[in-house]
Amino acid sequence: MTMNDGLETAPIFAAIDAGGTTFKCALIQMGNEKNHREVLAGVRIPTTSPNETLSRCVAFFQEQAVKGIQARAMGIASFGPIDVDIQSPNYGMILEGPKLGWSATNLKTYFEAALSVPVSIDTDVNGALLAEMEWGAAKGAKSAAYITIGTGIGAGLFANGYLIGKPSHPEFGHIRLKRHDADMDFKGVCSIHGDCLEGLASATALTRRYGDPKSLSPAHIGWDIEAFYLAQACNILSLTLRPNKIILGGGLMLAPHLLDKVREQYANLINNYLGQSEAAINSLIASPALGDDAGLFGGVVLAQQLDI
Numbered sequence: 001m002t003m004n005d006g007l008e009t010a011p012i013f014a015a016i017d018a019g020g021t022t023f024k025c026a027l028i029q030m031g032n033e034k035n036h037r038e039v040l041a042g043v044r045i046p047t048t049s050p051n052e053t054l055s056r057c058v059a060f061f062q063e064q065a066v067k068g069i070q071a072r073a074m075g076i077a078s079f080g081p082i083d084v085d086i087q088s089p090n091y092g093m094i095l096e097g098p099k100l101g102w103s104a105t106n107l108k109t110y111f112e113a114a115l116s117v118p119v120s121i122d123t124d125v126n127g128a129l130l131a132e133m134e135w136g137a138a139k140g141a142k143s144a145a146y147i148t149i150g151t152g153i154g155a156g157l158f159a160n161g162y163l164i165g166k167p168s169h170p171e172f173g174h175i176r177l178k179r180h181d182a183d184m185d186f187k188g189v190c191s192i193h194g195d196c197l198e199g200l201a202s203a204t205a206l207t208r209r210y211g212d213p214k215s216l217s218p219a220h221i222g223w224d225i226e227a228f229y230l231a232q233a234c235n236i237l238s239l240t241l242r243p244n245k246i247i248l249g250g251g252l253m254l255a256p257h258l259l260d261k262v263r264e265q266y267a268n269l270i271n272n273y274l275g276q277s278e279a280a281i282n283s284l285i286a287s288p289a290l291g292d293d294a295g296l297f298g299g300v301v302l303a304q305q306l307d308i
Contacts, residue, residue, distance in 0.1 A: 011029070011030050012070060012072060013304065014027055014299075015027075015297070016057065016074065016076045016107075016111075016296075017296040018078035018079055019047060019124065020047055020151065023044070023056075024044050025043050025045065025057050025060050025061065026039050026040075026041065026043075026296055027064055030304075037297070045057060049101055054107070073306045075120050075127070075299035075305075076107055076108070077298040080154070081095040082123060082169075085167035087167065088167070090106065091108060092107050093107075122298075125156040126169060126298070127156075127294075127302060128146050128156065128247075128298050129146035129156035129157075129298070131296075131298040132146060132288055136247075137286045142159070143158060143159040143244050143245075144158050144245040144247065145237050146288070146294075147230070147248050149248065149249070149251075150202070150250040150251045151203055153201060153202050155233075156170070159241055172197070173197050173198035174196040175196060177197055177232045177233075180224075180228045186200070186208075189202065189204045197232075197233055203250075206222055206252065218255075218256075223258060223261055226261075227258060230248065230262045231266040232269065234262065235266060245283075246285050246286070247286055248262065248286070249294060253287065259286075263285050266281060
């Protein structure tokens with residue numbers, strides 16, 4: 001049995017949020033109304049070796065197909081670096097990167113062969129951005145950016161109807177920044193640049209300086225340093241892309257006080273150059289409305305884009 005047999009009127013899509021620590025898989029049915037989407041089945045699978053992780057994903061989708069829950073297409077929002085050039089013979093392949101054992105693993109060809117379903121793939125942050133523009137915090141925006149702050153830092157950028165950076169993807173986490181006065185001696189954690197955005201402002205960097213971020217009080221200097229670097233990133237985006245929305249996601253942004261600190265430092269840096277009121281800044285720099293599901297629903301958007 002393939003996943004394409006016996007389609008229902010309302011389309012069902014397979015979605016995967018392929019993370020460095022967890023693969024989230026789901027079958028999601030889209031209703032007749034644009035905003036309706038129902039998760040019919042889902043599972044979280046630890047990211048171990050490629051063979052173990054991907055075979056467990058395949059088993060999940062095959063089990064659901066036996067139950068009659070069958071997808072017409074699959075979308076994958078994946079960790080990187082990954083080849084996202086649809087014209088490339090290696091489209092869907094994980095490239096050399098920090099995730100040991102995964103380089104040269106082609107997610108697209110693996111799932112297409114195993115499940116007989118067409119697959120579309122992009123970066124995890126591009127997927128999250130597309131989902132937020134479709135259903136979340138950036139709905140209705142003509143241009144938007146999504147920055148994810150976790151173990152590393154990445155960004156998805158959208159303007160004029162397209163994701164920016166194609167046929168590759170942005171490496172926004174490696175832009176260089178001005179140092180905070182209280183952070184002059186920290187070398188940074190990026191193995192290539194040291195003190196780039198990722199090297200200074202990732203959760204890894206904050207942990208390297210001060211230990212578990214969850215243990216830091218809201219008044220800890222580490223949060224001011226973090227907000228200073230993220231505000232610079234937002235400042236750069238505002239002065240170049242001029243997006244309608246900048247979404248800050250990822251595990252580190254779950255700290256309830258951090259978003260307001262970023263907005264405050266952004267206002268100081270931009271110094272009213274763009275004439276933005278406090279309310280305008282609060283609207284511009286936002287949290288993801290879809291939360292932890294943004295990447296998964298990004299997979300749905302990617303699947304819907306396939307010409308099937």
